[in-house]
Amino acid sequence: MTKYIHADRFYYLEGVKEGGYLEIVDGKFGQWTKEKPSEGVIIDYSGFQIAPGLVDTHIHGFGGADVMDNSADGIHTMSEGLLSTGVTSFLPTTLTSSSERLEAVSATVASVAGSEKGAKIRGIYFEGPYFTEEYKGAQNPIYMKNPSLVEFEKWQKAANGLITKIALAPERENVAEFVSTVTKQGVTVALGHSNGTYNEAKEITEAGASVWVHAYNGMRGLTHREPGMVGAVYNIPDTYAELICDGHHVSPVACEILMHQKGHDRVAMITDCMRAGGSSDGDYMLGEFPVIVENGTARLKDSGNLAGSILKLKDGIKNVVSWGIATPEQAIHMSSYVPAVSVGIDDVCGQIKENYDADFIVLDKDLELVSTYLNGEEVWKA
Numbered sequence: 001m002t003k004y005i006h007a008d009r010f011y012y013l014e015g016v017k018e019g020g021y022l023e024i025v026d027g028k029f030g031q032w033t034k035e036k037p038s039e040g041v042i043i044d045y046s047g048f049q050i051a052p053g054l055v056d057t058h059i060h061g062f063g064g065a066d067v068m069d070n071s072a073d074g075i076h077t078m079s080e081g082l083l084s085t086g087v088t089s090f091l092p093t094t095l096t097s098s099s100e101r102l103e104a105v106s107a108t109v110a111s112v113a114g115s116e117k118g119a120k121i122r123g124i125y126f127e128g129p130y131f132t133e134e135y136k137g138a139q140n141p142i143y144m145k146n147p148s149l150v151e152f153e154k155w156q157k158a159a160n161g162l163i164t165k166i167a168l169a170p171e172r173e174n175v176a177e178f179v180s181t182v183t184k185q186g187v188t189v190a191l192g193h194s195n196g197t198y199n200e201a202k203e204i205t206e207a208g209a210s211v212w213v214h215a216y217n218g219m220r221g222l223t224h225r226e227p228g229m230v231g232a233v234y235n236i237p238d239t240y241a242e243l244i245c246d247g248h249h250v251s252p253v254a255c256e257i258l259m260h261q262k263g264h265d266r267v268a269m270i271t272d273c274m275r276a277g278g279s280s281d282g283d284y285m286l287g288e289f290p291v292i293v294e295n296g297t298a299r300l301k302d303s304g305n306l307a308g309s310i311l312k313l314k315d316g317i318k319n320v321v322s323w324g325i326a327t328p329e330q331a332i333h334m335s336s337y338v339p340a341v342s343v344g345i346d347d348v349c350g351q352i353k354e355n356y357d358a359d360f361i362v363l364d365k366d367l368e369l370v371s372t373y374l375n376g377e378e379v380w381k382a
Helices: 072-083 099-112 148-160 175-186 198-207 228-237 254-263 313-323 328-335 338-344
Strands: 002-014 015-018 021-025 028-033 041-052 052-057 087-094 122-130 163-168 189-190 240-244 268-271 282-288 289-293 296-301 360-363 367-375 378-382
Touching: 015 338, 028 198, 052 072, 052 122, 052 268, 052 313, 052 338, 072 289, 072 313, 072 367, 072 378, 087 099, 087 313, 087 367, 099 122, 099 148, 099 254, 099 268, 099 282, 148 163, 148 175, 163 175, 175 189, 175 198, 189 198, 198 228, 228 254, 240 296, 268 338, 282 296, 313 328, 313 360, 328 338
Parallel strands: 002 041, 052 087, 087 122, 122 163, 163 189, 240 268
Antiparallel strands: 002 015, 002 021, 021 028, 041 360, 282 289, 289 296, 360 367, 367 378
């Protein structure tokens, strides 16, 4: 069946289209036309705007569920809950843990992929365990170690090839060989939770790494004699920087500097959300660590350090626009297409394009989320 979405504005990759009608054919995007079609069902969103479904490539949990719970029901809970945040595609993200636990979680996520009723699983993101203890963040250092291709192959087999992205610290041993090998297999490598120098980071980007894990957080800072990891984020071209725009992990000014250094087309807005996302304040667990959620943050109980976020990606868009560091078009671009292209899934999501799944969101003039659509059908409404 053919239907048309009528709205005031459509956010396309090549620019904004004002007014008109977007064709939806059998759950896929069709053509956009300025003229009102003579036949077909018209869904009228006059006064509203249409954007591609958001893509979260770094998210640990939502709605009380966490990827590391190793629960198929929990993954389904995340998938359905994320529709309320505007996310229609995501990478369930693991934490540093035992090799056995990570293998089991890989198999569980793979068992859900394809049957989810909400946001679509587009891969698995392994955040760790090949990190350095100096910048462990809210990750358990007892499991941190040097990368192993044999171990990774075991995880990938359990995941049915679904591991799309893995993060590691560039200063660990045998990293260059590992990165060169897995990137040739189509896996995106991200660098973070690292005390690495600028040159160490540069060497591993030359081996194939292309993403920076939550820029600024969990990495050696920039000084005038050792530019460090932050200097590498700024200066190494053809790489993508994850960025948490909740106003707690990174100040608005630091976000603006990063966008100036990288360009809006190289910043992938993420949430790094943990299980408390979409839930009330209180006590939670992140992996094996107790966390207290209050005042808009999630913090480790023992140290007070930030432990992921409770950010909704739709609110990240509103934040960067209200801070005056991005236009609505740029903010939507950084929350949909850039994350997708950063991990090589832009062939299936992240933009309004003919023959792509009609996964999109409806926003009001203030960028508040009104509705979320999957395959051309409304699946969440404010």
